[in-house]
Amino acid sequence: MNNRKTLLAFTSIAYSYLFYQQSAGINFLVFTIIVIVGMLIFQPDLIKNKTWQIVAIGSVLSAGMIVFHHSNLSMIANFCSLTLLIGVSNHQDSSVYIGFLKGFVSIAFSSFKITFENFDEYILNQKKLEKKGFTIQKTTAFYIIPLLITFVFYLLYASANPEFGSYFQLPKDIISLQFCLFFLVGTMMSAGIYYQFFGQQLTEWDITLPNTLIRNKQKEKKIFQLTILKVENTKGIIVFSMLNLLLLFFNFVDFSVIFSDQKLPKGLHHSAYVHQGVNTLIFSAILAISIILYYFRANQNFYSRNQWLKRLAYIWVFQNTLLLIGVIFKNQLYINEFGLTHKRIGVYVFLILTMAGLISTFWKVLHQKTIWFLLRKNSWFAYFLLITSSFTNWDSLIASYNIHKASQLDVTYLLNLSDNTLPALKTLLIHPKVNLDTKVFDYTYLKENEYYKSAPIITQRVFILKQIEAFEKQYKAKQWQSWNYADEQIFKQLNKQ
Structure with missing residues (x-):
């Protein structure tokens, strides 16, 4: 004690x-x-x-x-x-x-x-x-x-x-x-x-709570249970057949648009195109997993005549995977045009998690696993994804990609990111094709530890210079507890001749 x-x-x-x-x-x-x-x-x-x-x-x-x-x-x-x-x-x-x-x-x-x-x-x-x-x-x-x-x-x-x-x-x-x-x-x-x-x-x-399903045997109700399993199996086959046909037609139309000339339908913008795809994927993935969990519960997993139900479930998972791939293409079109943002990267994270959910659901049907198996495996996967995601300096990557690869550069968005973007922003000061005269609010300006109700308006060029000046001042005042390699490298890059 x-x-x-x-x-x-x-x-x-x-x-x-x-x-x-x-x-x-x-x-x-x-x-x-x-x-x-x-x-x-x-x-x-x-x-x-x-x-x-x-x-x-x-x-x-x-x-x-x-x-x-x-x-x-x-x-x-x-x-x-x-x-x-x-x-x-x-x-x-x-x-x-x-x-x-x-x-x-x-x-x-x-x-x-x-x-x-x-x-x-x-x-x-x-x-x-x-x-x-x-x-x-x-x-x-x-x-x-x-x-x-x-x-x-x-x-x-x-x-x-x-x-x-x-x-x-x-x-x-x-x-x-x-x-x-x-x-x-x-x-x-x-x-x-x-x-x-x-x-x-x-x-x-x-x-x-077990990971693997256990067959529930009740001899006195065997005939009655077999009848129920047969009825549910038939209903499941009908439901999965109709859903597969519907999703097959949707995927055919969706990929026809993607692989034709990569132009969006008339009146549809990139943002709406991606959001519609993500919303559809969310609904379809939740629906797919929910329906599979419903029809493959308890003794239905051990029913000797459920082969067609399993095959249709596998096809349903596969088609949802195709739907996911379609959203990847849409999101990449969006990124190619307007650059990276945290939300667009977040779409990829969601897609990875959805893929993991579909794969684990396929594994659940194949090996007769429980819903607790899905929760355990997917929560571990989410943890590993969170840790590995921290290995990347996302703000620096966003700034570098948008400046060198994006068709349209949104400087204002970059100004709202962390200090990791300062070396990339400094290159814009001498970039011949970037106009930094656009007016922005100077939200870094403080008075008595409170933001002005109406922040001063300055140019993007002045905003970048003030951010660099503020960073250098803070860096020099830091004690050893706040030392980090990233800030040291940023300070060195900003002070290169």
Whole structure:
């Protein structure tokens, strides 16, 4: 118990030291390593578990990508990975979705749980003590703890209303209210690492759910069940036959447009063309998986005369794959014309996830798997995709691709991306074919830490120069906790002659 409290105190102090008034950088990697080492000190057996090992490696890799790329996606990947790591550390056999849920709830609520449990313990102990006089325990229970709780709420109210906070300011050279609140939040989140909110019941329930279907045998109802299976099989064949014919005609028309002269139908723009394709794919994929899960449930999977139902289901999955390929072509046409954006990259991510869902559904029918098999495998795939996606510096890629490959360059969109685009934006300052005289709002202009209600209007050229100037100023003022390789390379490229 004391070991756990010591680890919590050390982790909270490390969190405050690494992140207070710092930006993302090597601090994420150091903190991730501290969390992993702390878990191993508290639970040495974790090192033997493959699930925990995989998630721990994913956490370190995502933290390394923060240092290397300094991107928002890598920070999201690191947070999700650490949350999952906390969840699986409590029970290593948890599925990804259960582990993430347990980790997230533990981070959010474990501190409240242990606080109230300790408070209740103090109260119960008082009943065993003498009624007269004030012992140390009584003083703590009735005075110190209420004062601490009151102080916590004071910090919250002071941060919400500076005017209120000004009436009760502490000397700045002694303590900072802002730091106290930051340290408190760090302690509350760190509590989830060593104190789990959930017990083992949720994971034990998850473990009991099988991946492979088991035939339900009931001899007294055998004839009746065979009749039901036969009827459902026939209905399934009719439904899949009609849907396959409909989707076949749709795919034929869709690919005819794509492979004719790659021109869009009259009155249809690229944006609407892609969005319609994605919306159709979403509906079709959900419908395909839902119908397959319905008709291939329970004993229908073991019905000896379901061969045609299976074949039609395979064709349905294949045709949905063709629909997915069609959306890929549409999205690429959109990108070739107008360049990359986060949303257009997000379409590809969705397509990859949809493909994984279709493949796993095909595997479910082929090998008689359960819906829990689909959830487990697809949640693992989503986790791996998130981690691997953080390996790419997407903002830098978007800027480079749009400047050199896109038919139409949207400079205003590039101005709203991260500092990773600054080297590419600097090349536009001397680009002979790019006009930077377009007016934009200067949302970087601040006054008293608040945006102007009406931001100043400046040219794109001035906006880029101000962004470069602001980045260089921030870079020079950074401490070691905020160091990252990406910013260092950006600074070097911006200062090349």
